[in-house]
Amino acid sequence: MSNFSERIKGLFEFIKSKSFLKQLIIAVVGVFVMVFLLKWWLGITTNHGQKIQVPNLDKLSLAEVEKKLNELDLEFVVIDSATYNPEYPKKSVIEQNPEAGDFVKENRKIYLTLNPSKYRDVEIPDLNGRTRRQATTHLRSIGFIVGDDVTWVKDLGKDVVRGLKHKGVKIEPGTKLPKQSTINLILGDGNGGY
Secondary structure, rough: OOOHHHHHHHHHHHHHHHHHHHHHHHHHHHHHHHHHHHHHHHHHHHHOOEEEEEOOOOOEEEHHHHHHHHHHOEEEEEEEEOOOOOOOOEEEEEEOOOOOOEOOOOOEEEEEEEEOOOOEEEEEOOOOOEEEEHHHHHHHHHOOOEEOOOOEEEOOOOOEEEEEEEEEEEEEOOEEEEEOOEEEEEOOOOOOOO
């Protein structure tokens, strides 16, 4: 037991000594210096406090985007092209990330989504023998516009699809046309055979 109490007594004497106090002061000062140096180094390497406001790139071409972002030391990456939007110029920016007005650091990449140059092509289905309502619903569901210029042909079936036309020309199933193309129906008149 006395051995333990001697150790405790020795520990308290060491804590009260000048050499322990010196080492403690050196350690505390060292920690403060390291924290200060680390904060200073991080501030320089991460451009802390530097902010660049992201410009609005909406409806700009890639050449205009490149010029604008080069002036601000920002970069861009085209990540996707969206569904064609006729309200935007072809190959122009539809979306951007980060958004316009956000603040970023120098050399940050701005991710862009572009407007394609046209609607994507869709294959014409085989609607021969379907009713007018079925054909209209199907064509609209895949992105076509069904026109009002109906061509009637002699057929036993009334309002039964006997073909499709685009710009006055009969089109075959499997033909590809851009979405939003107008397709007119060729229908049976119900008054006789082919």
